[in-house]
Amino acid sequence: MVTVAHYVGLSFVLFTIGVVGVLIRRNLLTVLMSIELILNAVNINLVAFARQLGDLTGHVFVVFVIAVAAGEAAIGLAIVVSLYRLKSTVSLDDASEMKG
Amino acid sequence: MTFPFPASDLLVILPELVLTQLALGILLWATVVRKGREATLAWVSIASLAAAAVLIPVAARLSGPLPRAAFGGMLTLDRFSIFFKVLVLLATAVTILFSLKFVGTSSYPGGEYYALLLFSAVGMLFMASGTHLVSIYIALELMALSQYVLAGYFKRETKSVEAAAKYFVLGAFSSGVLLYGISLVYGAAGSLDLGDVARSLAATPRSSLLGVGIVLTASGMLFKIASAPFHVWAPDVYEGAPTPISAFFSVGPKLAAYAIFARIFFVGFGPRAGDWAPVLAASAALTMVVGNVGALLQQNVKRMLGYSSIGHAGYALLGLLAYASGTDARGENFGLWAILIYLAAYLLMTLGAFGLVVLLEAKGYATESVDDFNGLSKKNPLAAAAMLVFLLSLAGIPPTAGFVGKYFLFSAAMKAGWPSLALLAVLMSAVSLFYYFRIARAMYLVEGEGELRWREEPAVAAAVAVCVAGTLLLGILPQPFVALAKSCLLP
Amino acid sequence: MDVSLALFWAFAAVAVAGAVGVIVMRQPVHSALFLLLTFLAVAVLFVVAHAEFVAAVQVLVYAGGIMVLFLYTIMLVNVRRQAGEPYLHRQAGVALGVGLLLLAVVGGVVLGDARRLADAHAAAPAARLTEVVGSGVAAGNSQAVGWLLYREYLLPFEIASVLLLVAMIGAVVLGKRTMEKFD
Numbered sequence A: 001m002v003t004v005a006h007y008v009g010l011s012f013v014l015f016t017i018g019v020v021g022v023l024i025r026r027n028l029l030t031v032l033m034s035i036e037l038i039l040n041a042v043n044i045n046l047v048a049f050a051r052q053l054g055d056l057t058g059h060v061f062v063v064f065v066i067a068v069a070a071g072e073a074a075i076g077l078a079i080v081v082s083l084y085r086l087k088s089t090v091s092l093d094d095a096s097e098m099k100g
Numbered sequence B: 001m002t003f004p005f006p007a008s009d010l011l012v013i014l015p016e017l018v019l020t021q022l023a024l025g026i027l028l029w030a031t032v033v034r035k036g037r038e039a040t041l042a043w044v045s046i047a048s049l050a051a052a053a054v055l056i057p058v059a060a061r062l063s064g065p066l067p068r069a070a071f072g073g074m075l076t077l078d079r080f081s082i083f084f085k086v087l088v089l090l091a092t093a094v095t096i097l098f099s100l101k102f103v104g105t106s107s108y109p110g111g112e113y114y115a116l117l118l119f120s121a122v123g124m125l126f127m128a129s130g131t132h133l134v135s136i137y138i139a140l141e142l143m144a145l146s147q148y149v150l151a152g153y154f155k156r157e158t159k160s161v162e163a164a165a166k167y168f169v170l171g172a173f174s175s176g177v178l179l180y181g182i183s184l185v186y187g188a189a190g191s192l193d194l195g196d197v198a199r200s201l202a203a204t205p206r207s208s209l210l211g212v213g214i215v216l217t218a219s220g221m222l223f224k225i226a227s228a229p230f231h232v233w234a235p236d237v238y239e240g241a242p243t244p245i246s247a248f249f250s251v252g253p254k255l256a257a258y259a260i261f262a263r264i265f266f267v268g269f270g271p272r273a274g275d276w277a278p279v280l281a282a283s284a285a286l287t288m289v290v291g292n293v294g295a296l297l298q299q300n301v302k303r304m305l306g307y308s309s310i311g312h313a314g315y316a317l318l319g320l321l322a323y324a325s326g327t328d329a330r331g332e333n334f335g336l337w338a339i340l341i342y343l344a345a346y347l348l349m350t351l352g353a354f355g356l357v358v359l360l361e362a363k364g365y366a367t368e369s370v371d372d373f374n375g376l377s378k379k380n381p382l383a384a385a386a387m388l389v390f391l392l393s394l395a396g397i398p399p400t401a402g403f404v405g406k407y408f409l410f411s412a413a414m415k416a417g418w419p420s421l422a423l424l425a426v427l428m429s430a431v432s433l434f435y436y437f438r439i440a441r442a443m444y445l446v447e448g449e450g451e452l453r454w455r456e457e458p459a460v461a462a463a464v465a466v467c468v469a470g471t472l473l474l475g476i477l478p479q480p481f482v483a484l485a486k487s488c489l490l491p
Numbered sequence C: 001m002d003v004s005l006a007l008f009w010a011f012a013a014v015a016v017a018g019a020v021g022v023i024v025m026r027q028p029v030h031s032a033l034f035l036l037l038t039f040l041a042v043a044v045l046f047v048v049a050h051a052e053f054v055a056a057v058q059v060l061v062y063a064g065g066i067m068v069l070f071l072y073t074i075m076l077v078n079v080r081r082q083a084g085e086p087y088l089h090r091q092a093g094v095a096l097g098v099g100l101l102l103l104a105v106v107g108g109v110v111l112g113d114a115r116r117l118a119d120a121h122a123a124a125p126a127a128r129l130t131e132v133v134g135s136g137v138a139a140g141n142s143q144a145v146g147w148l149l150y151r152e153y154l155l156p157f158e159i160a161s162v163l164l165l166v167a168m169i170g171a172v173v174l175g176k177r178t179m180e181k182f183d
Helices: A004-024 A028-053 A057-087 B014-032 B039-062 B079-104 B110-129 B133-151 B158-189 B194-203 B208-224 B234-240 B243-268 B270-296 B301-324 B336-359 B381-395 B401-415 B419-444 B458-476 B478-486 C003-024 C028-048 C052-076 C092-120 C126-130 C141-150 C154-175
Strands: B068-070 B075-077
Touching: A004 A028, A004 B158, A004 C003, A004 C028, A004 C092, A028 A057, A028 B158, A028 C003, A028 C028, A028 C052, A028 C126, A057 B133, A057 B158, A057 C052, A057 C141, A057 C154, B014 B039, B014 B110, B039 B079, B039 B110, B075 B079, B075 B110, B079 B110, B079 B243, B079 B336, B079 B458, B110 B133, B110 B243, B110 C154, B133 B158, B133 B243, B133 C154, B158 B194, B158 B208, B158 B234, B158 C092, B194 B243, B194 B270, B208 B243, B208 B270, B208 C092, B234 B243, B234 B301, B243 B270, B243 B301, B243 B336, B270 B301, B270 B419, B301 B336, B301 B401, B301 B419, B336 B381, B336 B401, B336 B458, B336 B478, B381 B401, B381 B419, B381 B458, B401 B419, B401 B458, B401 B478, B458 B478, C003 C028, C028 C052, C052 C141, C126 C141, C141 C154
Parallel strands: none
Antiparallel strands: B068 B075
């Protein structure tokens, strides 16, 4: 039997990989992808709990999360393109005119 | 298919509806307005915000007795939300006044800029009244997406784009953490409606699923208000974003974030207050230290104000903590009304200080240094006096709003059983004197070299004057405000 | 071992492998392809959990829309990596250690709790995920979600439409090459 515990475990693994990705990678594109991993982990949790509770609220929330993720990706990638035009880099460490 | 809610529910969101419509109108209108005549758009935007503000009491009166739940519990119009809505609209309007010349003299289009500010305001209005985690989340993201764009709006300025990139990564990451926390809470509580969550939490035994969920939700919220240890890039964002937008960031989104922070944690997670209070306490202590010590080291004024606003976030956390500790002998809540007073004071003094930074024309993009204030008292005594009022207020010296806010906040923390944190807060306020004093010294004791760079902007000057008046009024006559704040508490 | 459990383990393994690929690959385009793998595996897992509508949205929006956006951007920002240039932060080791610690401790706690939850209550009948809320009519998962989305969640749905408009304006404002208006 697949139980909610299986899904929650998988979701936690993906969440951790996403967080580690955000923390260790310098490339902004990879950081954005890691954030998408975190959102996928959230969606897995929501779907699993919806199944456990027999409650469709979880599914509806996933639809909203995906819609927001799409909007966020559009803006995030536009910022990446702007940054690249100015500095010819998409790396956050190189983006450091500001210090302190 | 018929409209699934009573038609009067639309009245509840009347201000939001009207503001959204007007923002769309401005967006359309902007396509036919020439660059150089865009000031009209700004004034129409301000008028739209004023219209929304006027409609708030109308909506409250027409839609029935408060608190009024609407859209199947998605949001609730109560006095708490009205308090935040008015402050948010005020912050947005002042930001637009600050932007008039800043955007007008640049080569960037104004229409989209003002429209995005208004959309962001719509998101904050919904945040203030959201009582369901779905509506709160979606409103939060509406606010945040508009702001990522505004941070990077001056897209040929490297600092602006860098600020946008950092703000975006920070914001999107914190939203992810917040969501993950919410998803665990959903699993443990079985609902996303804050009232149902509270009922479920009160009925179920403690579980680590819930505990981890609450801690992650708290972490996400602490990110949003730029508290330590999640403050890392906040000063970069304040420095790099266009100055009016930095002013906006340090006030608008923070107020809205405090509104949902308070609502999620007191209405939703209230039954578990004992579990999450220590997390907030640790963060509050760290935030006060990091913000105030960090500000000591800064030369750039915007950056210094950024660190100082981190410090202020720490003080405000004390209020949340005090509130979590329950009620005193007279059955009165300790902290919440003190936060409301404090946030109102914070809004006035922070916007005012940023207004003077806008008026002191910068030498280049985001290079505003403390030296820009040299000799201001000789060349423009009124401006120097205004800045002095804001500095005194930020440092918490009577007779200003900042003193009143801090006094109530710290004594609430004291009474609620966090005396060591209150002591630390007083100590950090003393530290803050040093860096605020540096600006005062530059204005009054240092001779300015050469011509003072100064923008003649009556609109900004008027906004600053209003902030001065408000700061002093709240400082000298706090009683009516206290009564008002006490009537705006959460149920 | 029943079919759904076999499916779960197979695709969970693919999802985790894809996720690891995303964060260890040097080239963004390789990361993107691994991300696609994870998205698709997660979509299959959604079907296993009786979330058919969400699975379809996952494929259409994530694997279709967002992925294409990423690939376009990678094409636009053609960064050539010099060999040997660091692609990790200096504190990467620390972050990795903290991450694994987090995984071990918190994950163990959460998982233990989820197990208890699963043992204490059997999952609700899957039929409840295909039933239109409040009517007792058995329909499909898509119809049930749609009913909820356009009725109970009408307000967030409308706010989401404003949000997507903002995303569109934002992408245009930031992405357009010249912003000047001419008189």
